[in-house]
Amino acid sequence: MSRRQVLSLLPAAGLLAVPFPARAAAAIDHTRLLTNTIAILAGTPDVNARPETAAKLASILGTARQRLTAMDQAGDGELFPGLVLGTDDVNLRLAFQYLYEIALATRAPGSALVDDAAVQRRVTDGLLWLHERYFGDQSKGYYGNWHNWEIGIPTHVSRILALLAGQLPQGLAATYIASMDAYLRSGKNGDVDLDSRFHTGANLADITANRILQGALTADDARVTKAISDQSTVFATIDPYDLQHGNTDGYYPDGSFIQHHSVAYTGSYGRALLTRVVQTLKMLEGVTSDGDLAPVVYRWVADGFAPLIFEGWMMEIVKGRAVSRTATGYTDVGVIVEAIADLADHVGDADALALKKYLRFLPAADTTAFVSPVSIARYAAIRADSAIPAADLNPAERCVAFNAMDRTVHRRPGYAFALARSSDRISKYEYMSGENLMPWFQGDGAYYLYLAGEDQREVFGVDYYTAVSPYRLAGVTAPVEERRTVPELYGRLWYENPGHPLNFTSSSESQNTYVYFPRAENTFSGGATLGTYGVSGMVQSDDAAYIAKQSGTLPDDFVAYQNARVTKSWFMLDDEIVVLAANLSGQAGRAATTTVDSRIAAPGDAVALTGERWNGGAWRPGDTTTTPPRWLRYANGTRRTAIGYAFLTRQPVTAGLETVTRSRRAVRTTNPDTPMTKNVFTAAISHPAADGVQALAYALVPNATEARLRGYTNGPLTVLANTRHIQAVKHRTLGLVAANVFTDGPHHAERLLIDGPASVIVRSGGNRTTVALSDPTMTRDRVTVVLHGAPLRLVTADEGVTVRRVPGGTLIQATTHHAYGRTFTVTLR
Structure with missing residues (x-):
């Protein structure tokens, strides 16, 4: 069968892929491959003559001229002023980047520097100079971050060599390719190693794209074919089993x-992978089949x-x-x-x-x-x-459970809700190389409520993490304590202890496990979706570093922090997201704080806080201990946005505005040290250590009016259960009951008997009842639910779901073995 016929038999959701077919029977058209690449990077005469590309062309030329001017101003021992070379891998990468930017302008049709032989010689002279002094001797190289040596620098070099293929001094391409092979230390014999932890995902796509170009430059069919085959493995859907x-x-x-084996990474490494593979499709157009x-x-x-x-x-x-x-x-x-x-x-x-x-x-x-x-x-x-x-x-309404990476996205016209969880499969956060200095709670149920029509730069992005306390991220329950960043703790951007049995160096596996992206301890993190509705849950735990520290695995000077404890659920409906928290404790005699929301606004924005007490009186900022609010409303009159908070349990809430001025360098060491000022709104619930285990419930109401918030007094929401064993809500108008069961054994919610752990949603209307089931622990062979009442008959069911009558009701069982958190759905009547 042809490849197209084979793929036609596979489910689209499977995203399964087979490697590119080898082209051993015919030589690869290396000239076409290089021509395609140059067109991608520099454009063509027809394209560059179009008005739409004028700004890009001007940018290419302007950048090249800036780099050339800088070269003119370089002092002795410099290629570019200020780039001190020999010990800083970032500076070396930048030197190659600047040469690439100059070379690009000499191949861009319409550029004033196009085909300028003198400028091209300056680039090749720069390549020779860098190789002789800083790149050719591998015994002196490979300091700092491995990525610069194996991906960053080779990307710029390979593109320069492709752009200037006809103007290179004899042997320069072969010399550089040999050096780049020597720096591929995470590979095997100077080539990709698919068993290497470094040669995966976006990193693999980057390395192989570079090697395709290198093979074309040297007319090496075997190199190109091997690189294409290696890159094709990134198209295969990951089967965790x-x-x-x-x-x-x-x-x-x-x-x-996922990248780095446990980090949810669609928005960074994922988009890099997308870019690279699409570029490869364009590079290989007319060269080989895709x-x-x-x-x-x-x-x-x-x-x-x-x-x-x-x-x-x-x-x-x-x-x-x-x-x-x-x-x-x-x-x-x-x-x-x-x-x-x-x-x-x-x-x-x-x-x-x-x-x-x-x-x-x-x-x-x-x-x-x-x-x-x-x-x-x-x-x-x-x-x-x-x-x-x-x-x-x-679709206009969508709820997506990305359970394989512990994320959930819930969309409605007017807003989107995004939730970050963690587990023993997925990291609590990622810190690395001085980036994301205070990430500690980003995977502990932190959520982000995006409102339609908003300029998101004003409410999220780097300024959100700069202005908002890391202990007060929206949705987070954190212990009351002060933590220190990695540079503050160890005086460098990582923990260094090569003499320890775990061999702590900058890119070691132990660094990844305990410093850069530690996983959590809990197994329960996931949920179910039913149509456009969703439920998600998580049992908050310590991270791998704290667990290892307690067992004596880590060195004495390694600092690890204990987390707070809480069991949480999020019920994602139409007009609201309901949040339940139980079994809440700061641990070790500490208090804790749950942040209902934190939002930022420009200092000049007209922000108003209103609310109502449970006795019907007006709530005002400053009301805390004796006057719990029934609801609060945050409104930005300048942006014409509002969010309401309907409290379903009575507890004091501290809410107010604070003007914060802080440098963005507080969250990343290389950010500009420029102060930014924001108005920060925070609504939080304190949990004193002396109060013991606590529980709370509230609803986030996007775009809420005060009238709508008053409607929750006798509104459609009912909390059916809120303990460490089970959390469940009912929405009367929607005819919906949803529950998370966190512990073993049968647990009741309304007319449901659920054999936990499990996530369940039931919706009834007319003569139909639809049930959605999942195993958030990803460890169970089956999940069982009994619907009490008159027996129901099967209408439709996903494969793996069985239905039978039992005394007093209907039993539904889903075979969840190797389902990896997938939702199973059945419709009854």
Whole structure:
């Protein structure tokens, strides 16, 4: 059977892929490959003459001239002023980047520097100088971050060599390729090693794309073919029960993307992977078959990226340490937009039309940030085509459980809710290289409520993490204590102890496990979806570092922090998100705080806080201990946005505004040390240590009016249970009951008897009842629910679901073995 026929038999959601077919029978057209690459990077005469690409062309030329001027001003022993070389790998990478930016301008048609032989000689002289002094001797290199040596520098060098292939001094390409092979130390014999923990996901795509170019430069068919085959493995959907090469990095059946083996990373490494593979499709056009892999990439976009993009903004929950960078969520999406515009040329007509509709639906991207002038022209043509209607890839209402990466996204017209969890499978946070300095609670149920029509730069992004206390992220329950950052603790950007049996060095596995991205201890983290509704839950725990410290595994000077304890559920409905918390304790005699919400606003914005007490009187900021509010409302009159908080249990709430001035360098060591000022709103609930275990419940109400908030007094919501064993709510209007059962054994909620652990949603209307089940621990073979009452008959059921009558009701059982948190649905009447 042909590859297309084979793929046609596979479920689209499976995203399964087979490697590119080898082309051993015919030589690869290396000239075409290099021509394609140069067109991608520098454009073509026709494309560069178009008005849409003028700004990009001007940017390429302006940057090149700046670099040339800098070279003129360099002192003795410098290639570029200020870039001290020999001990700083970042500076060395930047030196190669600057040479690439100059070389690019000499190959961009329409540039004033195009084909300028003198400028090209300056680039090649720079390559020779850098190789002789700082790159050719591998015994002196490979300091700092491995990524710069194996990916960052080779990317710039490989592109320079491709751009200037006809003008290179004899032997220079071969010399550099040999050196780059020598620096591929995480590989095998100077080549990719698919069993290496470094050669996975986006990193693998970067390395192999570079090696494809290197093979074309030396007319090495075997190198190109091997690199293509290696890169094709990133298209395979990760099956956690049948890992290939032990690799957990990549896309999962539910649309999740993981990098670094345990970090939810669609918004950073995921978009890098998307960019690289689409660029490879363009590089290989007319060179070799793409193996019909483009439809796989389409599913990444539709099921992996689209849910995480709200009005052109990439959500914070999937960006790892990149949340601390100054680039915005709009910039992140601009990279994705470029890839989508190119991908539309490689998929079938129906998928291409859907992608083009999506590009017209999203806000206009800043095309000067695109890599390729050709992509700019293609994107501009799509945006200008009025025959293509604008349409989101997301349905208007959508709830997506990315359980493979412990994330949930809930979308409605007017808002989107994004939730970050953690478990023994997924890291609590990512810190690395001085980025994301205070990340400690980002995976402890932190959530982000995005409102339609808002400029998200004003409410989220790096300024959110800069202005908001790391202990007061929205949704987080944190102990009352002060923690120190890694540089404060150890005087460097990582923990160093190579003499310890765990061999703590900058990129060691122990560094990853205990410093950079520690996982949690809990197994319960997940949930179920029923149509456009969802439930999610998590048992908050300590991280791997604290557990190891208690067991004596870690060195004496290694600092680890104990977490607070809480069992939490989030019920995602139409007008509200209901949050339940139980078994809440600061641990070790400490108090704790649960933050209902934290939001930032510009100092000049007209912000108002209103509320009502349980006795009907007006609530005012400052009312805390004796006057618990029934509801609060935060409104930004300047932005015309509002959020309500309806409290379903009575507890004092501290809420107010504070003006905060802080440098963005507080969250990332290389951010500009420029003070920014924000008005910070925080609503929080304190849990004194002396009060013992506590429970609370509230609802987030996006775009709420005061009238709607008053309606919750006798409204549709009822908390059915809120303990460490079971948390459940009922929404009378929707006819919906949802529950998380956290412990073993049968537990009751309304007319449900649930054999836990499990997540369950039941919705009834007319003569139909629909039930959704999942195993959030991902360890159970089956989940069972009994619906008490008159026996019901089966209408439809997912594979693996059985229904039978039992005394007093109907028993539903889902076979969850190897389902990895997937939801099973059955409809009864």
